[in-house]
Amino acid sequence: MLMRNRKTLILTSIIILLPILIGLLLWDKLPDTMATHIGFDNEANGFSSKIFGIVGLPLILLLIHLFASVVTAKDPRKQNISDKMYTLVLWIIPCISIFVSAFMYLYNLGIRLNITLFFSVFIGLIFIIIGNYLPKVRQNYTLGIKIPWTLANEENWNKTHHLAGILYIVLGIFLILATFIDLFKNLFPMLIVVIIAVLIPGIYSFLLHVRNGL
Numbered sequence: 001m002l003m004r005n006r007k008t009l010i011l012t013s014i015i016i017l018l019p020i021l022i023g024l025l026l027w028d029k030l031p032d033t034m035a036t037h038i039g040f041d042n043e044a045n046g047f048s049s050k051i052f053g054i055v056g057l058p059l060i061l062l063l064i065h066l067f068a069s070v071v072t073a074k075d076p077r078k079q080n081i082s083d084k085m086y087t088l089v090l091w092i093i094p095c096i097s098i099f100v101s102a103f104m105y106l107y108n109l110g111i112r113l114n115i116t117l118f119f120s121v122f123i124g125l126i127f128i129i130i131g132n133y134l135p136k137v138r139q140n141y142t143l144g145i146k147i148p149w150t151l152a153n154e155e156n157w158n159k160t161h162h163l164a165g166i167l168y169i170v171l172g173i174f175l176i177l178a179t180f181i182d183l184f185k186n187l188f189p190m191l192i193v194v195i196i197a198v199l200i201p202g203i204y205s206f207l208l209h210v211r212n213g214l
Contacts, residue, residue: 016062040116085136123172135162
C-alpha cells in the first residue's frame with residue numbers, strides 16, 4: 001500500500017513543508033515572537049519563536065503525517081483499506097498544514113480574518129468528506145469507529161458506519177450553516193458537535209450488540 005501510493009506520499013509531504021518556504025520568504029516581515037494559536041475571539045493566546053512557527057510546526061506535522069501513513073499501511077487488515085481511503089488519510093495533514101500556516105502568517109502580518117468562520121467551515125467540510133467515506137470503510141484496526149463491538153462483528157461495523165456516515169454529513173452541514181448565523185462565539189458548541197459525533201455511533205453499536213447480538 002505504501003509503495004503503491006509513494007507518489008502521493010511524496011507530494012503530500014512536500015505540501016506539508018511548503019509553509020517553511022513561504023515563511024522564509026516572509027522572514028523579515030514576520031515578528032520575532034509569532035502568534036501561533038488564535039482563539040475563537042480572533043485574539044492570539046499562544047506565542048512561539050519565529051523559527052519554531054515557520055520551521056517547527058510543519059516538521060511536527062510531517063512527522064505525524066509519516067507516522068499515520070506507515071501505521072495505516074501496516075494495519076493487520078490493510079486489505080480492507082482501499083487506495084481511496086488511504087489517499088484521504090494522506091491528504092488530511094497537508095490540508096491542516098496549509099490552513100493553519102496561512103492563518104498564522106496572515107495574523108502575524110496584521111491581516112485579521114474571521115477564524116471562527118473559516119475554522120468552522122473547514123471542520124464542517126472535513127465532517128462531510130469523512131461522512132461520505134465512512135460507510136465504505138471495511139473492518140480494520142486503523143480507520144473508522146474502532147470499538148469492541150464493531151471490531152468483533154462485521155455487520156455491527158457496517159451498520160454503525162452507515163449511521164455514522166449520515167450523522168457526520170448532517171453535523172458537517174450544521175457546522176457550516178451555524179457559522180453563518182453566528183452561533184459559534186466560543187468553543188463550547190463545537191465541542192458539543194464533536195461529543196455527538198463520538199457518542200451516538202458508540203451507543204448505537206452497543207445497542208446492536210446487546211439487542212441483536214451483533
